[in-house]
Amino acid sequence: QVQLVESGGGSVQAGDSLRLSCVASDRTFNNYDMAWFRQAPAKEREFVAGIMRSGGRTFYADSVKGRFTISRDNAKNTVYLQMDSLKPEDTAVYYCATNRYYTGPYRNSGAYDAWGQGTQVTVSS
Numbered sequence: 276q277v278q279l280v281e282s283g284g285g286s287v288q289a290g291d292s293l294r295l296s297c298v299a300s301d302r303t304f305n306n307y308d309m310a311w312f313r314q315a316p317a318k319e320r321e322f323v324a325g326i327m328r329s330g331g332r333t334f335y336a337d338s339v340k341g342r343f344t345i346s347r348d349n350a351k352n353t354v355y356l357q358m359d360s361l362k363p364e365d366t367a368v369y370y371c372a373t374n375r376y377y378t379g380p381y382r383n384s385g386a387y388d389a390w391g392q393g394t395q396v397t398v399s400s
Contacts, residue, residue: 277301277389279371284394287361291398295356297371297391305349308374311356312384313367313396322382323369324356334380339365361398368393 283295295311310325324335324345333345344357354371372387381387 277304277307277373277375279373279389279391281369281371281391281394284369284396286397286399289362289398289400291361292357292359293361293396295358295369295371295394295396297354297356299352299354299373301352304352306375308377308381309345309347309354310372310374310381310387311345311354311369312372312387313365313369314393315367318367320370320384322384325380325382326354327380332380334382336382358396361396363398363400366396366398368395 278300279297281297306328308327311323312320313323314320322336324343326333326345326347342360347354370393371391373389374387377386
């Protein structure tokens with residue numbers, strides 16, 4: 276079972292930036308699609324950004340497009356989420372996840388089979 280560990284969360288002001296990291300324990304990390312999701316209090320978990328295993332194609336939720344950038348370093352088994360121009364509505368627990376079994380740019384959490392413990396991001400106005 277692959278294990279994922281997120282880091283990089285914190286409390287910032289609106290307009291600031293943060294970079295989240297997620298390290299995977301599995302050496303076959305380069306064979307997975309990866310994604311970031313987030314969950315705000317009293318809301319359902321929602322897709323934020325994804326990056327595919329082959330070619331590194333990226334895809335984003337409309338709410339973060341142009342502000343967030345997902346990337347991966349396969350040599351370090353790590354996926355990143357660079358978050359710029361943060362807004363109070365970005366406040367949530369952020370989770371990384373792996374998709375090892377399905378092919379395609381999935382935004383549905385059901386396609387992802389392993390999850391990290393989450394890291395809190397709080398943006399104040």
